[in-house]
Amino acid sequence: xxxxxxxxxxxxxxxxxxxxxxxxxxxxxxxxxxxxxxxxxxxxxxxxxxxxxxxxxxxxxxxxxxxxxxxxxxxxxxxxxxxxxxxxxxxxxxxxxxxxxxxxxxxxxxxxxxxxxxxxxxxxxxxxxxxxxxxxxxxxxxxxxxxxxxxxxxxxxxxxxxxxxxxxxxxxxxxxxxxxxxxxxxxxxxxxxxxxxxxxxxxxxxxxxxxxxxxxxxxxxxxxxxxxxxxxxxxxxxxxxxxxxxxxxxxxxxxxxxxxxxxxxxxxxxxxxxxxxxxxxxxxxxxxxxxxxxxxxxxxxxxxxxxxxxxxxxxxxxxxxxxxxxxxxxxxxxxxxxxxxxxxxxxxxxxxxxxxxxxxxxxxxxxxxxxxxxxxxxxxxxxxxxxxxxxxxxxxxxxxxxxxxxxxxxxxxxxxxxxxx
Amino acid sequence: xxxxxxxxxxxxxxxxxxxxxxxxxxxxxxxxxxxxxxxxxxxxxxxxxxxxxxxxxxxxxxxxxxxxxxxxxxxxxxxxxxxxxxxxxxxxxxxxxxxxxxxxxxxxxxxxxxxxxxxxxxxxxxxxxxxxxxxxxxxxxxxxxxxxxxxxxxxxxxxxxxxxxxxxxxxxxxxxxxxxxxxxxxxxxxxxxxxxxxxxxxxxxxxxxxxxxxxxxxxxxxxxxxxxxxxxxxxxxxxxxxxxxxxxxxxxxxxxxxxxxxxxxxxxxxxxxxxxxxxxxxxxxxxxxxxxxxxxxxxxxxxxxxxxxxxxxxxxxxxxxxxxxxxxxxxxxxxxxxxxxxxxxxxxxxxxxxxxxxxxxxxxxxxxxxxxxxxxxxxxxxxxxxxxxxxxxxxxxxxxxxxxxxxxxxxxxxxxxxxxxxxxxxxxxxxxxxxxxxxxxxxxxxxxxxxxxxxxxxxxxxxxxxxxxxxxxxxxxxxxxxxxxxxxxxxxxxxxxxxxxxxxxxxxxx
Numbered sequence: 001x002x003x004x005x006x007x008x009x010x011x012x013x014x015x016x017x018x019x020x021x022x023x024x025x026x027x028x029x030x031x032x033x034x035x036x037x038x039x040x041x042x043x044x045x046x047x048x049x050x051x052x053x054x055x056x057x058x059x060x061x062x063x064x065x066x067x068x069x070x071x072x073x074x075x076x077x078x079x080x081x082x083x084x085x086x087x088x089x090x091x092x093x094x095x096x097x098x099x100x101x102x103x104x105x106x107x108x109x110x111x112x113x114x115x116x117x118x119x120x121x122x123x124x125x126x127x128x129x130x131x132x133x134x135x136x137x138x139x140x141x142x143x144x145x146x147x148x149x150x151x152x153x154x155x156x157x158x159x160x161x162x163x164x165x166x167x168x169x170x171x172x173x174x175x176x177x178x179x180x181x182x183x184x185x186x187x188x189x190x191x192x193x194x195x196x197x198x199x200x201x202x203x204x205x206x207x208x209x210x211x212x213x214x215x216x217x218x219x220x221x222x223x224x225x226x227x228x229x230x231x232x233x234x235x236x237x238x239x240x241x242x243x244x245x246x247x248x249x250x251x252x253x254x255x256x257x258x259x260x261x262x263x264x265x266x267x268x269x270x271x272x273x274x275x276x277x278x279x280x281x282x283x284x285x286x287x288x289x290x291x292x293x294x295x296x297x298x299x300x301x302x303x304x305x306x307x308x309x310x311x312x313x314x315x316x317x318x319x320x321x322x323x324x325x326x327x328x329x330x331x332x333x334x335x336x337x338x339x340x341x342x343x344x345x346x347x348x349x350x351x352x353x354x355x356x357x358x359x360x361x362x363x364x365x366x367x368x369x370x371x372x373x374x375x376x377x378x379x380x381x382x383x384x385x386x387x388x389x390x391x392x393x394x395x396x397x398x399x400x401x402x403x404x405x406x407x408x409x410x411x412x413x414x415x416x417x418x419x420x421x
Numbered sequence: 422x423x424x425x426x427x428x429x430x431x432x433x434x435x436x437x438x439x440x441x442x443x444x445x446x447x448x449x450x451x452x453x454x455x456x457x458x459x460x461x462x463x464x465x466x467x468x469x470x471x472x473x474x475x476x477x478x479x480x481x482x483x484x485x486x487x488x489x490x491x492x493x494x495x496x497x498x499x500x501x502x503x504x505x506x507x508x509x510x511x512x513x514x515x516x517x518x519x520x521x522x523x524x525x526x527x528x529x530x531x532x533x534x535x536x537x538x539x540x541x542x543x544x545x546x547x548x549x550x551x552x553x554x555x556x557x558x559x560x561x562x563x564x565x566x567x568x569x570x571x572x573x574x575x576x577x578x579x580x581x582x583x584x585x586x587x588x589x590x591x592x593x594x595x596x597x598x599x600x601x602x603x604x605x606x607x608x609x610x611x612x613x614x615x616x617x618x619x620x621x622x623x624x625x626x627x628x629x630x631x632x633x634x635x636x637x638x639x640x641x642x643x644x645x646x647x648x649x650x651x652x653x654x655x656x657x658x659x660x661x662x663x664x665x666x667x668x669x670x671x672x673x674x675x676x677x678x679x680x681x682x683x684x685x686x687x688x689x690x691x692x693x694x695x696x697x698x699x700x701x702x703x704x705x706x707x708x709x710x711x712x713x714x715x716x717x718x719x720x721x722x723x724x725x726x727x728x729x730x731x732x733x734x735x736x737x738x739x740x741x742x743x744x745x746x747x748x749x750x751x752x753x754x755x756x757x758x759x760x761x762x763x764x765x766x767x768x769x770x771x772x773x774x775x776x777x778x779x780x781x782x783x784x785x786x787x788x789x790x791x792x793x794x795x796x797x798x799x800x801x802x803x804x805x806x807x808x809x810x811x812x813x814x815x816x817x818x819x820x821x822x823x824x825x826x827x828x829x830x831x832x833x834x835x836x837x838x839x840x841x842x843x844x845x846x847x848x849x850x851x852x853x854x855x856x857x858x859x860x861x862x863x864x865x866x867x868x869x870x871x872x873x874x875x876x877x878x879x880x881x882x883x884x885x886x887x888x889x890x891x892x893x894x895x896x897x898x899x900x901x902x903x904x905x906x907x908x909x910x911x912x913x914x915x916x917x918x919x920x921x922x923x924x925x926x927x928x929x930x931x
Contacts, residue, residue, distance in 0.1 A: 001867060032759075056799055057830070077610075130447075130646070130656060130660075132829070132831060133656065175819075175820075175821030175822075175842075175845060176839060176842065176845075188844075189842040189843050189845070190844045191818075191819055191821075191848075192819065195848075195851075196844070196847065197818060198851065198854075199849060199860075200850075200851065200853075200858055200860070200920055201916060201917055201920075204914065204917045207905060207917070208905075208917055208921060210922055211902070212850060214901045215713045215921070215924075215925045215926060216926060218897050218898060218926070220900045220926040221837070222845040222846065222926050222929060224847060225843060228843055229846050229847050231846065232843055274645065282828050283828070286827075287631045287641060288631050288634055288641075298600060337639055337641060338634065338635075338638060338639020338640075339631060339634035339639070341631075343641070343643070376662075
């Protein structure tokens, strides 16, 4: 019994009202969500929010192994001091061995609430130190391999055993689509909800709209994107997302990253079928003047953590059905360089936040930082493949068990227990 | 120290740079658009009346349409006129000698941006932190919009991306302008080895990729890696980690004069002996004996510029830019041979591209990137800047490509798959409609003048199509436009008809 509504079918149903397409009052607010799925079936899993830190975050300074003496040998200038109560320039102790960089203070509450899990010495097995190759591999989900053109999220969307034809099923925040989202399932890229509608001479807009649709139905290569765009514009127009006030006084950082997270919350709450959102935060390539407790990296850590905390707060109860995960293409060299920074490295840390997280723990098979334990030219080793983290989230929280399609040619090495089923 | 993109747009106010311009000379701007040259004897694009015709439009040879749109940021009637006078080959030759093309009006526009000719020290002392960025971004867009030296602007864009520098990283803010002025612009048509060397000496590049800090005791490998991976022999060039390390060692000492130097000007290139690693180095097939100095790195540059993989890589990128996203391997192979034979001569390579069968058959195969879309829309609607335009700034951002805002050294991607997405397409539709109906404050378009010789709905559609895309629309698209144009009051629809063509799939390609 296939009662799936195709996107085209849904859009035809929705096209009541004047002017050829629906006006916002024509549909009850519950309609958009239910219309995308057969009766009684909603996407069963969590909203997945994937935050990619572009440039290679220095995981060793984000979550410091203060219990490892080599950390202090290798970073005489950059190391964050061992936790010391009453001093807010030291690491924030987590478990007696690891500590949070002080600028990650917004994550401490999540940690205490057990909504935050940290994975350390995690990453890709591929040795590349090239940003582009590393990002490519990580987003495709095929380290070392560039023959597969799709992204891991694209393949998840394709292989998930439920239907969802919403144009907002997956969104890439920003002006370009993240590679992770590449695949046969269309994705909407979005910079600004407020601007996401057709503009021009308002008295002629519906006529213009009609002709644009026709112009993009002539068989050109942009036709599918155009069609997706119209669908997305129509759907967004049905929900009122103006004057949005975050729940719980959540304070998003006033940056592109913060605004992107806030818009994710808005779209999630609009219940128009959102399942996955990708958000980027850049600037992590700290070769130079990285800053220990003052400077570029601490500012970014503050921005990163404020955003995560704000989204968690803003989602309120719905945070129980949301999982956020961060990643970066590689970590940074264990030893600081001569420019007050760090060069490209290997192992890193990931943050996992959500209601279903087994938080309050750092999951790590810590390899150590002694010279014979370092990887390659002196990097933190990778003892957990990042795909193990993502696979566990996809299967237990997002409820897609088709992991061999999401991560082809890969068998999960270990189940960490970072999330509950 | 980096500023976030939001800081850049909000606090620095790009529109302010556009304001300074408009306050000075709107008439000058108008004259520039219609091509009146203020020079006298030099060869340039000779202006004629706008080449719209009454009732019928004259078909232009498709190869001319294709070529002019690939060698410019939007082929204008003046350009077509020039080609009809001297022929396409001669026009290309003309464009390859920009020094012989009068561009006084564009130069005049540039005088509104004082930071363009300041020293790094002067830029550093400005109270408005973002001013050097605003002005360089505005200047770049205005040059693409107005310059008569269009192929030069196309190549400036190409090389700016190839040797990409993110202007908001630290001192790049005050140094990138000099890179644009001294490295990229004068070398738009240089031999590859020359522009490579200029880039390697560029303070902005030395800062962006951290070579300025690199020294013997603690070499920084960032520039060394990107020099090989992105600037010359590509990730498949066969270099190893050891090669990267040794290139970094060779480049130690290539640095920048600091702010406290009593003799030399801040922000200029200098070689500092004591930072340099004089040990022996092996880089690929090149042996650099011990005891060398500044010349070690010059030898590396020379070797890389002449490496067969550089010929391959640069040829691929040029073919990708001018022909198609996945260039024909046979074309690339031919170009690589020409690269080697001509010592990487840009004009020789370009002419070979334009004469190739692959090029001639590539109509419709290159999607305009946002800046190319923006410039062509502004050029072909004869738009003029009339005042503050914060909205133009906002549209640049929404279109998704702010000049010098790409954070990585590889530059903005040059393939449709990167740019073809929902937010980008929606913004192009919106920009086209808002531009033609004069809903972008500070930017004026006179659709009535563009269509003044048209006497019917058909004429309007044909005249505008001819102007915007160099030809009338194919029948299926044309009838959609005619359907819209033929009902109701034509006069009230001119802007929307123009906006529809700008938003059409036909205008998204170059």
